[in-house]
Amino acid sequence: MGIYLSTPKTEKFSEDGENDRLRYGLSSMQGWRATMEDAGPHSDFAGPTSGCTACVAIIRNNQLVVANAGDSRCVISRKGQAYNLSRDHKPDLEAEKDRILKAGGFIHAGRVNGSLNLARAIGDMEFKQNKFLPAEKQIVTANPDINTVELCDDDDFIVLACDGIWDCMSSQKLVDFIHEQLKQESKLSVVCERVLDKCLAPSTATGEGCDNMTMILVQFKKPIKSASSSDEQSSHSKSVDTESGAEGSQES
Template structure:
């Protein structure tokens, strides 16, 4: 008997020979989904690749014109299945827009509420139906085909009544998916950048060529995460919550959120994001959002350096992203690193944003002194 890690969860396999049939393919899928777009304030490129994994469980969202003054970008890394990541890619930015806090100009509060709202929306009949529509032909929750008779509603625009909790049906008591996903999103409005993160996907900014982490990787061994996990009745074994999940925060994973006496931010696993506010200036070159398939292979500074080198000879940002994916792809599955799904969004700011002030220099010095990450990466 042997332990094998399937993305974020731990499974048993009978023998090493079964790796190629289950977790990894015999050869990687290197076809990429890529796109580029821009507006008058920024341009972006993105690329995603399945790689060695048997399925593609990453998802992403890129909306350069979320509204007249705001851009939204997000990466979602699924574990135990793809449906939660796809659900977030479809709905999370919509919930940011619908929030009263957003209408009042409070982007940070609106995105925090949207993370929690994903868990709420995935419960009950409509949550079950939407997940079934986004999933495989045989619905993973019952193992039957009955979910296919429920067709997804068209549109789901912002002007529709938010009646998720009131739809009736045979799965009205559905408590939510046991699979989950990380979420790392960046919202740009004028010279303001708001980054929200739950899990180990990561957002990094290049400021004068120096990499600064705008998010923290939420691993169970972080002191604050460990304290919450233990207080909620969980345990940590071999770096994994209850011996299973190697993330301390995620959307979905409802099996870890069943304590009725605790609020959502105090559960064993929580969707509660860290929210970081950054004031952009002309020293800021670009931001990168990527799932851990990238960060397992390159440090934040290594990736920023690689991007700068590529930008000297390539103007199309999606091509730069594709080269990062090719650079990270492992030649074989022996080592494990470079074998995950990979998704990356590169956002470049059009100058000038605003001139950098003395306060920005002080901010950079403060950032440089803040090295909480276990890899000693610099963080804003």
């Protein structure tokens, strides 16, 4: 885990927007972490040797496509029930463990080579040094899982968030909390901010609730229906949990 501050930074970066099919809100907060590990602003920035995870959702007509590498997560609320649309790539998952061991790595205390607590990531080049293996078979790979689902009128919203939130709340608990907040608050970024505040720990004693956090909430407008072929468009939402970006960090 990173270095903690003596008091948390609770200032938030938040944003809202909408189109004819959906509304979205997002918020991020540094919390107890010493930095938000912002990405370098220049293309020639050498940057740290760490890495980031990514969870991306693309909505096209009635299809939702989710791609994930790492332990950020996408969840859909369908009639109030939470369904995970991505899988957290932790080293103890059988498929991840098998790849790690075959590539010459090991797992200790739930961490790759005793260091990294996730099995897929962009960057983290120290785990991708085997010149005889393709990228998808390295100790740590950026190869994403991709999941496609058909949207319907039972779908309420999707959430994309980094592990700073999922370490504190289960998918169903978060969905329940959002539904409660939506009864009294229409601005989605405010709902996101309330989630961050709820997850923030009162102290660093346990480590839970001490990470930086990023969350995106996308609410569907009803009825959910396909755009016509003449007016076809895509809507994109991204959540990146990163040590070299602005939305959270890997625990290493």
